[in-house]
């Protein structure tokens with residue numbers, strides 16, 4: 001039997017979205033097959049909408065990386081799901097349940113969507129790291145990547161500040177950082193250059209996905225890390241390969257991070273699960 005999917009993206013970080021409300025969660029095997037770029041539909045993450053558990057949210061969202069692993073958070077996908085649910089309900093704001101917590105999405109004008117991504121996690125156990133340590137300086141060096149900041153945005157991030165992010169060979173260095181024993185759940189790795197007090201350049205190696213054109217949670221983590229190091233303000237623009245995101249960390253208040261950026265629907269189609277690799 002054929003299944004319907006929606007292809008969406010946020011700054012080129014692309015998703016296959018499946019609406020399974022009233023149905024059952026997606027298996028890792030099916031997620032891997034759908035994400036496969038030669039034989040599947042192809043995407044950086046597979047997103048499933050399920051019935052909410054009862055928090056008053058419009059839906060529950062699950063996220064699978066192309067390696068089949070289910071993960072806690074995806075900033076760009078949250079804007080995309082928010083767009084779908086806002087259009088469906090006509091409401092001003094929608095709440096989405098995720099493994100990383102309850103997220104809120106609202107329209108921000110000009111095709112932009114603002115997501116309240118929850119609090120930045122700064123404690124080693126919440127990221128998580130393998131043992132107790134100062135998350136502002138992780139004892140890690142992989143080639144030109146050294147002394148990262150650890151940040152949890154629901155999912156784990158290591159943020160490396162470098163003079164020139166363009167010069168970093170992420171394809172070569174990313175896998176070693178991702179699988180380093182310091183990170184029991186593996187990690188997303190970012191190379192960040194400070195362009196100004198309110199502007200960062202970020203290139204990312206995503207856990208379970210490899211290099212992508214943008215990662216929303218990495219952009220949040222980069223601003224949190226830069227503000228903690230005193231390198232930038234807690235409100236800044238992050239320039240990724242696919243475009244820019246506005247990030248605001250309410251550092252002295254709730255500790256929550258708000259991310260604003262585009263969410264685009266590309267097309268809708270069908271697939272036959274039996275035909276997937």
Ligand SMILES: N[C@@H](CCC[C@H](N)C(=O)O)C(=O)O
Nearest residue numbers: 074075076155207215216217
């Ligand atoms: N692209 C996402 C993050 C997706 C999950 C990540 N690869 C992980 O394993 O934590 C984003 O926009 O945040």
